[in-house]
Amino acid sequence: MAHQDLHIPQTTGWRALLTHAQTTGGVHLSRAVEEHLVALLYRHVGADISPADLEQGLVDRLDRLLHADTSRPNVVGDQCLLFAGLLPEHAIRKGVPVSYFVEIGRNAYREYASKHRVALYETLADEFVAAMDVLQTLRALGSGEPCIDGLNAYNLWHDLGSAHGWRVLRALTPSLPASCSTSARVH
Known part of the structure; x- marks a missing residue:
């Protein structure tokens, strides 16, 4: 794997x-995943950033990532992570659940890890939801608003264990979401 040497x-x-x-989000990423995110954001979003300016121009800057070589699973994983984490509202507007990008991205990272025996990509697959949560929290810090709706928040929390999804649900309603179970417990 080529290592990019980025200066501090x-x-x-x-x-x-x-x-x-x-x-802020109460999520901890491994050092390897955090370093990958730093390099990914620097490479595809740029160096001059602030939470308030993150959304402004983000779509234009990430447009080149859409045209990247999608025959490489690691690139597909990166695309899915950035879109699920930084631009989920674009999928929501088109009626595509954010969880779709999570599943595609995790599978792409796992495929790359198994083919090339690169442990980082297995770790990225394992921590995909946590990394997405951090990126969605980053968006919320800049705009003051969640970038996902209640239905996607519920699905991300319920199906994938998203901490950010849970926080969005709690901000939208004081009611606790019901948990679906196949058997009722009586105490």
Whole structure:
């Protein structure tokens, strides 16, 4: 695997924002996943960022990622992670559940890990939901609003264990979501 040598001053802003989003969201990423996210965000979004400016121009900057070589599963995984984490409202507007990007992205990372025996991509698959949660928290820090709706928040929380999905649900309603179970428990 080619290692990109990014200089500390170039990535400090992203590292600080990701640390803040992890703390705010109560999610902890492994160092390897955090480093991958820093490099990914720096490469595809840029260096001059602030939480308030994150959404502005993000679609234009990520357009080149859409045209990347999708025959490589690691690129597909990166695309899905960025769209599920930073641009989920675009999928929601088209009627595509955010969980679709999670499943495609995790599977792409796992495929790449098994073919190339690169442990980082297995870790990315395992921590995909946590990484998405951090990116969605990052978006919420900038805009003050969640970037997912209640239905997607419920699905991400219920089906995938998303901490951010749970926080969005709790912000939308004081009621606790019902949990579906196949057998009722009586105490």
